[in-house]
Amino acid sequence: MKPAKTRIRQTAAARTFAAAFAVVVATALTLIACTSNTGANQVAVERAQATAEAAVIDRNNAIAERDDAVARAEIAEASTNRLKTIQDRGTLVCATGNDTPGFYFLDEEGNTIGFDVDLCRAVAAAVLGNADAIDYRFIDLSARGPALQSGEIDLLNMTTTWTSTRDINWGNFAPVMFYDGQGFMTTKSLGIESATELDNAAVCVTAGTTSELNLADFSRQHNLNIQPTVFEQDDTTVSAYHAGQCDAITTDRSIFTAYIEEFDNPDEHLVLPDIISEEPLTPLVPHGDDAWFDIVKIVMAGIIYAEAYGVDSDNVDAMADSENIKVKRLLGAEGDFGQEVIGLDKSFMVDVIKQVGNYGEIYERNLGSEGIGLPREGRNDLWLNGGQIYAPPLR
């Protein structure tokens, strides 16, 4: 046992030393942090320069200069190349749902099918040559924005209304693939004929949708005391309505057709004539990759023009020999409309049409006579027939 004095001195010395050690460690760490920060900044500056250069150089020139392997690697590194990521991964990450018949749901065998699902399948067929190479992410409607913002998904097809706020905050919207409008469904026994009679009614609605916001606007606009009941998932919303907890349910009008089909008492329900909003349903991609955004737009245009030109999954092979120049260009038999520059096969539309079909086939299979029985008239017809389904020309 040492004398107490020694121990005290020893402790004091150790404490001094420990303090000195702490200062040294802290300084060292700060230095490391600063230098690595500078390093990161330099890399960031270099990347920004590389991106700017890559953008300035014409795409064709970029391809011509590809013989320099190092430069190519740098360009790939410098830009967020989602197409390359998808092709390396071998699957397209598509966010959708599984609880809305017609648009996205599971069939008896557990396959994900629907109008929105087929649009994902078309993109997968275009970029991977295989419509089934999809990694589905089933999310809640209210999770759509954060899912896109995180950049984890390649494509979101989930009855999403194109709005300005979403365009700014969520991602880029491709062409409108379905024109809808919000309405109300109620039970016939209540005897009401217009949505403006919904004063003091309880209305079921799903969270995180434009329907929810439009409902608030509508009740304020018309001075109606509507009690909203908000559920997280569509199927709970429908159950609550069907059980009579709510007097009416509100969502996009086309979806009611699908709901009614599932009810055991379809004749007792009535879709009110009022359309309280504009709901252009649109596929969308995350912000930040213009080339990927272009690809999705081209695929959507491709399936629309395939219908306009009369190319479908049955006659696609024969149509390659068509006399029609536009058909030949669409199928990659002659000329081009930019598909190779953007990184797709020249004949990618053959894969898309063969595996998924043209717009009309997709519509009929899911929403039309073979699906939930929604007549295709008015706005969702091709522009040729007086509708609004239209896309930028492919050339």
Add this chain to the structure above:
Amino acid sequence: MQSILNPGGIPFWRNVVFIQWAIQIVSAVVVIAIVSGFIVNVATEIHDRAIPFGFSFLDESAQIPIGESLIDHESSDSYLFGFAVAALNTVKASVFGVILATLLGIVIGVSRLSRNWILSRLALVYIETFRNIPLLIQLLFWFLIVLELPNVREGYIYFDAVYLNNSGLYLPWVSPMGGFWPWAILSFVGIVGAVYAFKYLAKREIETGQPSYPIIAGFAIFFVLTIVGLIIFSPLEIVIPERQEGPFGRLQGGARLTGSFFALLLGLVVYTSAFIAEIVRAGIQSVSRGQTEAARSLGLNTNAGLRYVIFPQAMRVIIPPLISQYLNLTKNSSLAAAIGYPDLVSVTSTMVQIAPAISLIGMVMVTYLAMSLFYSAVGNIYNRLTKYAGVG
């Protein structure tokens, strides 16, 4: 030869003081590195991906609907107000849930130890069933049962005043009138008086052995003052639910327990009470059997033994895990969105559509943290008051 690296001849790496300091510093560095890593990552991603962030949106009109609220809410109110309304809904579910789950949990926990075989087996079945089924499933189960009730126009009516249907339970309620505050003060005096009378009489009963009826006396003081106040001030008006005009026949006035809130409360209470029952059982069993026998040999009957000897000692074991059950219940109430109760998570997931998600989720986290810390603080204060004097 002594040096700063080698005080007292011991190598510095074997010096206790040095080792302790070094461990502290290394841990601090690791913690700071991880936390700052997260912050830097979020900041970088917000910048790179242009994710909206900020709090300036809070003053703007939210234009979202909220189905039920403790305070009046309109869709044109601000985000901040909507957030507060939703937070209050969560607090409401939490407070009611905590009170009811505690009462039910104590009853089941004590039944579990009952010498009545059927009662203790029933309690066991209850505990093992509800503790082992995921809460979300239970919530949906209760909600579907609520939906099975007839709708608001065809539901059950009792005494022309109580309505039960799948939109909820509607009860007559009271609304304050002119003389409310004088009456409230008188009732408060009644409560204080009742507590003091109870304490005094209970002490007397223990010390002298004379039956003094402390519970009856306490309630009597409270009720006499309250009822006298009711007669003098006529402070309350009874409001009976009434049907609204029009085809929907919804009810207004009185108190309403909505179907969603009812299902949520039922789910939370049943689930949490199963855990609380086990905590209560463990607490009671932690008190040595000798204590029960000692109480008995002093002439205390079973109830008195439990109340004066067993519970005061069991409480010290029960309180800490009980508080964490309260925290669980509060956090579990966030599953409410699934069954249509507009709690904090449900409402903010609507707001996220138009407002910055990261800011809102951050606010939600802070709000839950604040609620949890509040429960913890209350629990810790109680714990400090009841621990053995001179120990720990």
